[in-house]
Amino acid sequence: MRFQIYRFNPDQDSAPHMQEYDIALEPTDRMLLDALMRIKTVDDTFSFRRSCREGVCGSDAMNINGKNGLACITPLADVQEPVVIRPLPGMPVIRDLIVDMSQFFKQYHSVTPYVINDTPRPDGERLQSPEDREELNGLYECILCACCSTACPSFWWNPDKFVGPAGLLQAYRFIADTRDHATNDRLDNLEDPYRLFRCHSIMNCVDVCPKNLNPTKAIGKIKGLMLKRVL
Amino acid sequence: MVNREVVGAHYGLRDWLLQRITAVIMVFYTLILLSALYAMPTFDYMNWKALWQSSVMRYSSFLFVLALAFHAWIGVRNIFMDYIKVASLRLVLYVVVILALCSYFAWAVQILWGR
Numbered sequence: 001m002r003f004q005i006y007r008f009n010p011d012q013d014s015a016p017h018m019q020e021y022d023i024a025l026e027p028t029d030r031m032l033l034d035a036l037m038r039i040k041t042v043d044d045t046f047s048f049r050r051s052c053r054e055g056v057c058g059s060d061a062m063n064i065n066g067k068n069g070l071a072c073i074t075p076l077a078d079v080q081e082p083v084v085i086r087p088l089p090g091m092p093v094i095r096d097l098i099v100d101m102s103q104f105f106k107q108y109h110s111v112t113p114y115v116i117n118d119t120p121r122p123d124g125e126r127l128q129s130p131e132d133r134e135e136l137n138g139l140y141e142c143i144l145c146a147c148c149s150t151a152c153p154s155f156w157w158n159p160d161k162f163v164g165p166a167g168l169l170q171a172y173r174f175i176a177d178t179r180d181h182a183t184n185d186r187l188d189n190l191e192d193p194y195r196l197f198r199c200h201s202i203m204n205c206v207d208v209c210p211k212n213l214n215p216t217k218a219i220g221k222i223k224g225l226m227l228k229r230v231l
Numbered sequence: 232m233v234n235r236e237v238v239g240a241h242y243g244l245r246d247w248l249l250q251r252i253t254a255v256i257m258v259f260y261t262l263i264l265l266s267a268l269y270a271m272p273t274f275d276y277m278n279w280k281a282l283w284q285s286s287v288m289r290y291s292s293f294l295f296v297l298a299l300a301f302h303a304w305i306g307v308r309n310i311f312m313d314y315i316k317v318a319s320l321r322l323v324l325y326v327v328v329i330l331a332l333c334s335y336f337a338w339a340v341q342i343l344w345g346r
């Protein structure tokens with residue numbers, strides 16, 4: 001199978017280049033990650049992140065034939081040859097497919113991604129009704145792979161100011177949580193032309209999410225709550 | 232002044248809402264204009280002149296131009312926010328756009344109510 005892979009080693013290369021590989025796969029190689037591991041056996045200078053190899057950790061997010069996705073859950077049967085693989089767009093490249101995720105996580109941390117509740121702690125857990133818990137479906141499943149944020153033009157232009165779809169999905173995950181008591185502070189934190197309103201509903205995030213989540217819908221709900229607050 | 236990344240202007244909702252409301256106004260105006268043109272008995276100068284002398288057409292066009300100016304301001308400012316990274320240049324461009332939109336608005340009023 002033929003591959004064109006983005007290669008860049010800042011210690012040796014002055015500029016990135018695309019390297020071609022023609023690799024004989026084994027019958028057990030079913031996913032793109034298997035093929036990348038196969039390439040690694042013939043060229044051990046090739047670097048990429050991977051961990052759980054089953055779409056849960058979000059480590060092996062990359063740009064596959066122009067679309068962001070997780071290598072471990074992308075079947076080789078579904079990709080067109082030559083498979084063009086690049087690092088996540090718009091992120092500083094550390095080496096080959098490994099990108100610096102600092103900015104992405106900085107935005108994630110900026111939405112205080114944890115339940116804030118100052119009421120006395122109950123003996124057991126803080127409980128929710130099944131209906132309230134239902135609202136968290138489609139939000140809590142995010143694995144923070146950064147496929148969505150790095151597919152978003154608004155995040156490309158303003159990664160330092162725009163929270164990005166992943167961060168905003170998480171922001172709504174805690175706004176939607178009935179155990180959280182900081183909704184107003186959270187809305188105040190996001191009411192900003194850059195932090196939230198750079199989202200123009202392009203929906204690239206929805207298109208690429210490997211977990212089939214819908215950040216645009218969550219962002220719409222945040223805007224809806226802000227509107228409800230002023231009306 | 233320290234070179235620090237600052238966010239938290241605490242506006243955005245009003246503009247986001249205004250852009251949607253102005254868009255709806257423009258859609259309604261387009262329908263009004265198309266219906267008026269369709270209802271014209273013959274498409275000649277006399278009918279055209281009569282159309283623009285009616286108060287309905289004048290005030291609805293006034294509202295349309297006002298909506299267009301706000302819609303354009305928010306849209307163009309969004310583009311500048313994305314692509315113009317130097318704050319001072321962005322400010323200059325904002326002023327230029329505001330002045331241009333104000334002139335267009337005044338010009339439209341002059342056309343609608345002028346002799």
